[in-house]
Amino acid sequence: MKRTVPLMIVMVGGILMILQYFIPHQISQTIFAYYTDWTPIILAFALVLGVGSLTRIHSHKIRRKSKNWQYSWAVLIPLYLMPVLAHIWPGSLSGGMDSPSIFHFIFMHVQVPIQATMFSLLAFYIASAAFRAFRAKSALATVLLLSAIIVMLGQVPIGELLGKWFPQTGLWILRYPNLAAKRAIMLGVGFGMLATNLKIIFGVERNWLGGAGK
Amino acid sequence: MYETIGIWVGALFTLAIYSFLYKENPIYRLAEHLVVGISAGYGMAITYQITVKPRLIDPLLSGDHWILLIPGILGLLYITRFIPRISWLSRYPIGFYMGTAMGVGFPLTMKANVLRQVEGAMVPLYQSGMPWYEVLGNSVMILGTLAALIYFFFSKPHKGLFFGTGSKIGIWVIMLGFGATFGFTVMGRISLLIGRIQYLLGDWLHVID
Numbered sequence: 001m002k003r004t005v006p007l008m009i010v011m012v013g014g015i016l017m018i019l020q021y022f023i024p025h026q027i028s029q030t031i032f033a034y035y036t037d038w039t040p041i042i043l044a045f046a047l048v049l050g051v052g053s054l055t056r057i058h059s060h061k062i063r064r065k066s067k068n069w070q071y072s073w074a075v076l077i078p079l080y081l082m083p084v085l086a087h088i089w090p091g092s093l094s095g096g097m098d099s100p101s102i103f104h105f106i107f108m109h110v111q112v113p114i115q116a117t118m119f120s121l122l123a124f125y126i127a128s129a130a131f132r133a134f135r136a137k138s139a140l141a142t143v144l145l146l147s148a149i150i151v152m153l154g155q156v157p158i159g160e161l162l163g164k165w166f167p168q169t170g171l172w173i174l175r176y177p178n179l180a181a182k183r184a185i186m187l188g189v190g191f192g193m194l195a196t197n198l199k200i201i202f203g204v205e206r207n208w209l210g211g212a213g214k
Numbered sequence: 215m216y217e218t219i220g221i222w223v224g225a226l227f228t229l230a231i232y233s234f235l236y237k238e239n240p241i242y243r244l245a246e247h248l249v250v251g252i253s254a255g256y257g258m259a260i261t262y263q264i265t266v267k268p269r270l271i272d273p274l275l276s277g278d279h280w281i282l283l284i285p286g287i288l289g290l291l292y293i294t295r296f297i298p299r300i301s302w303l304s305r306y307p308i309g310f311y312m313g314t315a316m317g318v319g320f321p322l323t324m325k326a327n328v329l330r331q332v333e334g335a336m337v338p339l340y341q342s343g344m345p346w347y348e349v350l351g352n353s354v355m356i357l358g359t360l361a362a363l364i365y366f367f368f369s370k371p372h373k374g375l376f377f378g379t380g381s382k383i384g385i386w387v388i389m390l391g392f393g394a395t396f397g398f399t400v401m402g403r404i405s406l407l408i409g410r411i412q413y414l415l416g417d418w419l420h421v422i423d
Contacts, residue, residue: 002302006309013313014320021321035314037269038285042307044265045289049304051258052296054250074247075254082255086263100216103259106252109220110227113413114249117231120406124235130400140389147393148400155401173394176351180358181391183331184384187359188366190327197316197323208312209305 007203014201054079078106147173225418228410335359358387 017035020028058072082103086092089101130148135141153159154170199205230245270286273279288310294303337352338344364377365384372381415421 002305006305009306009309010313010316013310014317017314017317018320021318036318038282038288039311039314040265041270041282041285042289042292042310044261044270045292045307047258047261049292049295051254052293054254068243071243071247074244075251078248078251079255079258082252083259083262086259090263105216105220105223107256109224111249111252111256113224113227113410114231114245115253116406117228117410118249120403120410121231121234123400123403123407126400126403130396133396140385143386143389144393144396147390148397151394151397152401155397172347172351173390174398176355177358177387177390178394179391180355181362181388182395183335183355183359184362184366184388186327187331187363190323190331193323193327194320197320200312200316201320208308 003206003209006209007206011201011203014197018201051079082106147177221417225414228414354387357383362387362391 013035016028016031020032055076058075060066061069061072062076085101085103085106089103092101092103092107133141133144150166151170151173153162154167159166159170196205200208227245227248230241233239234242270282274282274286288307291303291307294300335356337356339352339356340349361380361384363384364380365372365388367377367381370377372378412422416423
């Protein structure tokens, strides 16, 4: 019951889903429709698990007055406030993001700027990483450096000012050697994924079972 | 008024995040924690509104979709994770998801990651009227893909003409690819940075148009 049934569920589901692709019969299509309709519903409950864990960790920090416990309120308050606000202004969620509401305000003027700035912050770190990675210590590092410089300058107006060949070479690198490397990586990843899929379906790979209840 | 307050709040949070460049501080930490709470809360609201309500609650309340009790109960089993004695029951919904994802993913991965890639690599090296850079490009692409695959093949030692030379060419192709990807990523991040600076100097301070 603890391990065999979940492994059976995976095996039956996995085999049925593979078969429905190759045998698109009405019955297999109905089963496929049930599986794909039910999966998002089941996954939605996983969010409860995540929110529950987040609540547990931060309420624990507040109760214990751990280091920086005050910030836990900054997690817990919006965590529960947002669904309440969405319930009060359901229009904010169903495509009506332009209609002013507190929900819309928090999303557009707190969440969006913070997230965009966090990603833009990476520009500074990527610059320092580039400094370390791009020191032309070897022939291979030089190739990496040149390729990055040509692609970068090829995308901006200054590249075209330096010479018409700059953007063209940048595009050529992106279109051919870059594609060759990406393709090889994608093939490798693809074969790895196929092998892992089969290992999970047939119960060879069982790490996903975790240690819950042994 | 609503927009003005919004821009001020957005600008202050933008500065709060940039303050991290100096060093970690309470303002940054507040913004960081807020974004975690808001994202999770937003995710909860969206999931309820676009998945749970229309796909589960409304059909169940309408009274003629009792079969939806199966995914509903399976989903509820996730919560048993919080009860150590019966936490193993959470494996059932995970198993259902894993089975579906692995089964649906198998043919799709085969198609997208293997067949399409092999098909894409099968291009003519030369055709009449083809410009020289395309002839060179196609040759580099085909031989480069093979060489990079040889580099990633670890079951044989990288020695000899085929594996040795192949893997050496492979690493050069991979470095060219990584350089291009890195350059592209840098461009993307710089664009985001420019966007934030435009927001601060344009929307907020009106220094630029």
